[in-house]
Amino acid sequence: MTVGPVSAARRREVIDALRNGAVPQSGLGLLAVGLARFDSAVATELDTIASGGAVFKAVRGEYGSGKTFFSRWLAEQAKQRGMATAEVQVSENETPLHRLETVYRRLTERLSTASYAPSALRPVVDAWFYVLEEDALAADPSLDGMALEAAVEELLVQRLAEVSRSAPTFAAALRGYRNALAAGDMGTAEAILAWLGGQPNVAAAARRAAGVRGDLDHFGALGFLQGLLAVLRDSGHPGLVLVLDEVETLQRVRSDARDKALNSLRQLIDEVHSGRFPGLYLLITGTPAFYDGPQGVQRLTPLAQRLAVDFTADARFDNPRAIQIRLPGFSLESLGELGRKVRDLYASGASAPGRVSAVVDDDYVAELASAVAGGLGGQVGVAPRIFLRKLVDVLDRVDQFDDFDPRKHYALTLSAVELTDVESNAASGSAMVRPAVSVDEVDLDLP
Numbered sequence: 113m114t115v116g117p118v119s120a121a122r123r124r125e126v127i128d129a130l131r132n133g134a135v136p137q138s139g140l141g142l143l144a145v146g147l148a149r150f151d152s153a154v155a156t157e158l159d160t161i162a163s164g165g166a167v168f169k170a171v172r173g174e175y176g177s178g179k180t181f182f183s184r185w186l187a188e189q190a191k192q193r194g195m196a197t198a199e200v201q202v203s204e205n206e207t208p209l210h211r212l213e214t215v216y217r218r219l220t221e222r223l224s225t226a227s228y229a230p231s232a233l234r235p236v237v238d239a240w241f242y243v244l245e246e247d248a249l250a251a252d253p254s255l256d257g258m259a260l261e262a263a264v265e266e267l268l269v270q271r272l273a274e275v276s277r278s279a280p281t282f283a284a285a286l287r288g289y290r291n292a293l294a295a296g297d298m299g300t301a302e303a304i305l306a307w308l309g310g311q312p313n314v315a316a317a318a319r320r321a322a323g324v325r326g327d328l329d330h331f332g333a334l335g336f337l338q339g340l341l342a343v344l345r346d347s348g349h350p351g352l353v354l355v356l357d358e359v360e361t362l363q364r365v366r367s368d369a370r371d372k373a374l375n376s377l378r379q380l381i382d383e384v385h386s387g388r389f390p391g392l393y394l395l396i397t398g399t400p401a402f403y404d405g406p407q408g409v410q411r412l413t414p415l416a417q418r419l420a421v422d423f424t425a426d427a428r429f430d431n432p433r434a435i436q437i438r439l440p441g442f443s444l445e446s447l448g449e450l451g452r453k454v455r456d457l458y459a460s461g462a463s464a465p466g467r468v469s470a471v472v473d474d475d476y477v478a479e480l481a482s483a484v485a486g487g488l489g490g491q492v493g494v495a496p497r498i499f500l501r502k503l504v505d506v507l508d509r510v511d512q513f514d515d516f517d518p519r520k521h522y523a524l525t526l527s528a529v530e531l532t533d534v535e536s537n538a539a540s541g542s543a544m545v546r547p548a549v550s551v552d553e554v555d556l557d558l559p
């Protein structure tokens with residue numbers, strides 16, 4: 113298989129992530145395996161977002177099936193269309209789903225575009241004010257000074273009229289931010305922008321300067337999300353892909369918090385479908401147990417009804433347009449295909465591409481995939497992360513040592529310290545798993 117031209121920076125970013133056992137933040141199209149079935153539906157849904165519609169999607173899959181990969185692959189396509197993205201990890205302590213003000217804050221912290229890494233909130237807001245100025249000047253080129261400021265203020269009110277009905281402080285904060293910039297008070301401007309991004313404990317003086325009070329609350333967060341979408345749209349970003357990852361963690365929280373979180377999710381789905389959030393693509397990911405088990409979606413009947421999809425038929429005939437889709441996970445064949453993609457990508461930037469491809473040939477990639485899966489109790493679906501990490505390790509050695517032959521000089525071992533809990537459970541009892549041999553290898557879970 114031949115990999116097309118890829119920049120050295122993009123190749124390095126992807127390979128470095130795999131070397132560390134992580135999902136790359138970008139370049140996912142280079143590694144996509146088994147996602148072609150979703151291409152048409154995703155393209156149509158992103159078209160819907162670009163035209164001012166809204167989409168909610170739920171992705172289900174076991175550990176290792178590629179949920180995070182899928183969400184970042186989709187987000188990358190959105191960025192290619194000029195959209196903004198944000199990936200938020202749901203967790204009981206850091207980002208509880210029943211506190212939407214916290215979800216909004218994490219969204220603004222993780223907001224990114226094709227041009228700006230997180231947090232892209234300030235460049236997006238600055239671009240929005242630039243657009244307002246340009247629009248005002250297009251209507252009347254003679255404007256300057258106070259007259260231009262007044263025209264920009266009028267446009268601000270017009271563009272955020274719908275948002276101001278439910279969240280008037282959003283426009284007030286934007287106005288305060290611009291005024292602070294005009295006065296050269298960068299400290300106040302930064303503080304107001306932080307408040308606009310949902311940050312708590314902003315200095316009272318900055319809030320007074322913007323004419324706002326207190327901190328953002330659960331209900332205000334929805335209005336601020338609506339305002340952010342309007343700002344994104346006017347600043348040249350036709351939509352926002354918001355990923356709520358690992359929502360299955362809700363199953364492990366206290367029952368009262370779980371019920372509130374499930375109801376918040378139901379509320380978000382209804383708001384998306386009501387048309388309140390034009391330009392929003394809301395994607396959640398979770399395990400089948402979350403969608404089907406008694407401690408997840410099924411605990412709240414209205415939510416279960418909204419997410420209901422029949423998965424009893426052959427997975428080949430799953431409907432990619434449904435509100436909930438499933439990722440089938442990896443087989444040895446698809447794991448080998450993924451490994452070959454990574455090998456070819458690595459070789460295209462190696463010091464000796466021909467040698468890398470010849471030594472780590474298709475047969476060896478298949479052998480390594482089988483060995484890793486075997487070391488994990490034959491559970492292929494759990495194997496991708498550690499398989500790719502081991503494969504990159506082998507590729508590194510081949511690239512650096514001319515006489516290295518993985519068939520002679522490399523014996524696969526799986527150290528207990530490098531495995532996640534799910535991988536460790538799968539590998540339980542395997543002779544291939546090496547326990548930690550020193551205190552430095554013991555990963556302590558400290559608060």
